Amino acid sequence: MASATRTFTRALRTSARPAINAAPRAAFRQSARFYSAKPTGGSSSNGLLYGLAGAGLLGGGAYYLYSNDSNVAPKLFVPKFEDYQKVYNEIAGRLEEKEDYDDGSYGPVLVRLAWHASGTYDKETGTGGSNGATMRFSPESDHGANAGLKAARDFLEPVKAKFPWITYSDLWILAGVCAIQEMMGPTIPYRAGRQDRDVAACTPDGRLPDAAQAQDHLRNIFYRMGFNDQEIVALCGAHALGRCHTDRSGYSGPWTFSPTVLTNDYYKLLLEEKWQWKKWNGPKQYEDKKTQTLMMLPADMAIIQDKKFKEWVKVYAADNDKFFQDFSAVVKKLFELGVPFKEGTETWTFKPVNA
Numbered sequence: 001m002a003s004a005t006r007t008f009t010r011a012l013r014t015s016a017r018p019a020i021n022a023a024p025r026a027a028f029r030q031s032a033r034f035y036s037a038k039p040t041g042g043s044s045s046n047g048l049l050y051g052l053a054g055a056g057l058l059g060g061g062a063y064y065l066y067s068n069d070s071n072v073a074p075k076l077f078v079p080k081f082e083d084y085q086k087v088y089n090e091i092a093g094r095l096e097e098k099e100d101y102d103d104g105s106y107g108p109v110l111v112r113l114a115w116h117a118s119g120t121y122d123k124e125t126g127t128g129g130s131n132g133a134t135m136r137f138s139p140e141s142d143h144g145a146n147a148g149l150k151a152a153r154d155f156l157e158p159v160k161a162k163f164p165w166i167t168y169s170d171l172w173i174l175a176g177v178c179a180i181q182e183m184m185g186p187t188i189p190y191r192a193g194r195q196d197r198d199v200a201a202c203t204p205d206g207r208l209p210d211a212a213q214a215q216d217h218l219r220n221i222f223y224r225m226g227f228n229d230q231e232i233v234a235l236c237g238a239h240a241l242g243r244c245h246t247d248r249s250g251y252s253g254p255w256t257f258s259p260t261v262l263t264n265d266y267y268k269l270l271l272e273e274k275w276q277w278k279k280w281n282g283p284k285q286y287e288d289k290k291t292q293t294l295m296m297l298p299a300d301m302a303i304i305q306d307k308k309f310k311e312w313v314k315v316y317a318a319d320n321d322k323f324f325q326d327f328s329a330v331v332k333k334l335f336e337l338g339v340p341f342k343e344g345t346e347t348w349t350f351k352p353v354n355a
Contacts, residue, residue: 063165079165081348084174084192087163091178092353094155105260106155107179108242113152114176114335115238116145117169120203121337123226128207129338132197133168145208148248169194173335180331181352183241185262186324189332189347194339211249211297212283215306218299225337227330233303233312234326235334240266244295250283253295267317269294270304 063077096105117135120128135141135149156175160168170192177188209221222232240262244251256265274289275296286296303309316323 077165079192081346083163084166084190084348085350087159087166087171087174088178088350089353090159090162091156091175092182094159095179095182095354101151102243103254103259105183106152107183107260109149109152110155110175110179111238111241113149114173114179116149116208117172118334118337119209119221119225120207121225122203122207123224123337126338127201128203130173130335131169131194131339132201133172133194134197134199134202136168136196137199137202139205140202143205143208144249145205145210148245166192167194167196169196176331176335177350180262181350182354183260183262186328187349188328188335189349191336191339191341191345191347193341193345209299211251211299213299213302215302215309218302218309225334227333229308230312230326231330231333233309233316234323234330236300236303237262237264237266237316237323237327238331239300240264244285244297246282251285251295251297252280252282253285253287253293255294255296255300257294264316264320264323267313267323270296270300270313271317275301 063079091110095107095110098106102108113135114130117133118130120140122128135146136153140146141150152175153172156171159175160166160171163171166174173194174190174192177190180186180188207221207224210217218232219229222235227235239255240258241255242259243254246252256263256269258265269288273294275286276289278285278287278292278295284298286298286301288294304313316326
C-alpha cells in the first residue's frame with residue numbers, strides 16, 4: 001500500500017482526479033529522503049541538560065540549562081523561533097521513515113492527534129483544548145475517538161527526548177502544523193506557550209465528533225467549540241488525509257485517492273462520485289460505486305445532505321485556493337482554543353522541509 005500511494009504526485013492539486021494515479025509522486029519524495037538520515041543541527045554536545053523542573057516557575061517560556069559540571073552555574077534558556085523550526089525539521093525528516101506504516105507517512109495520524117487534542121474544548125466551561133496534552137493519561141487516551149493515536153504519541157517521543165524543553169502540548173500541535181504543510185497543505189500560523197497538565201484536567205468522553213451521526217450532531221459538537229457552519233465544513237476537509245482502520249474506529253479505507261497529499265478532492269468526491277452503502281460486517285459506511293476503494297462516513301455524507309453545509313462543500317470543491325485559505329484560518333483557531341497565551345506571544349510560520 002505504501003509503495004503504491006507514493007506514486008501520487010503533489011502536482012495533483014491543480015490536476016483532474018483521473019490524472020492522480022498516473023502522475024509520479026515518488027520523485028518529489030526521493031529528493032527529500034536524505035532528511036530522514038541527516039541529523040538536525042543544534043543538538044547539544046557541551047554536556048548541558050535541559051532543566052524542566054523550573055518550567056512552571058518560569059511561566060513555561062524559559063528553562064534552565066544545567067551542566068554535568070557542578071561548578072558551572074545553570075543558564076537560562078528561552079526558546080526562540082529558530083529552536084521551534086529545528087523541532088519542526090526533526091518531525092518533517094521522520095514523517096516517512098517507515099515505508100510500511102499506513103500509506104507511507106505518519107503525517108495523517110499526527111494531524112489527527114493535534115485535532116483530537118484540540119477538539120475537546122468547551123467554550124462554556126473553558127475546559128479541554130490543546131493546552132494540557134491530557135491524552136497522555138487514561139481515561140482520555142482510552143476514549144473510542146482516540147483509538148490508534150498511541151502510534152502518533154509514540155512517534156513523537158524521540159522528538160521530545162531530543163528537545164526536552166518543548167511541552168507535549170506545544171509539540172503535538174507543532175507536529176500537526178508540520179504534517180499539514182509537509183503534505184502540501186497551506187501554511188498554518190503557530191504560537192507557542194501551551195502548558196502540560198495532569199490527569200485531573202482530562203476531559204469526559206463524547207466531546208469529539210461521532211462518525212456515525214448526522215448534521216445535528218456535528219453542529220452540537222462544533223458549536224460547543226465556537227465554530228460556525230462554514231468553519232465546520234472547512235475542518236471536514238482534513239478527511240482528504242489518511243484512512244480509517246478496522247482495528248481503531250472499526251471503519252475501513254481512505255476518503256481520497258491521495259491520502260498523504262492535502263487537496264480539495266474530498267469535496268469533489270463527495271459531489272461527483274456516486275456513493276452506496278458498503279456491504280460488509282463492519283459499521284455502516286459508504287463506498288464509491290465506481291471503484292469501491294474509497295469510503296465516506298455517515299458524518300461525511302451529512303455535509304452534502306444539509307443545504308447550508310452543502311453550499312460550502314460546493315465552494316471548496318470549486319476552488320482549492322479558497323479551501324486552503326479557510327482551512328488555514330480554521331485550523332489555527334482549532335489549535336488555539338482555550339490556550340492562555342501571554343500577551344505579545346508571537347505568531348510564527350515555519351519553512352517546509354519537503355514541500
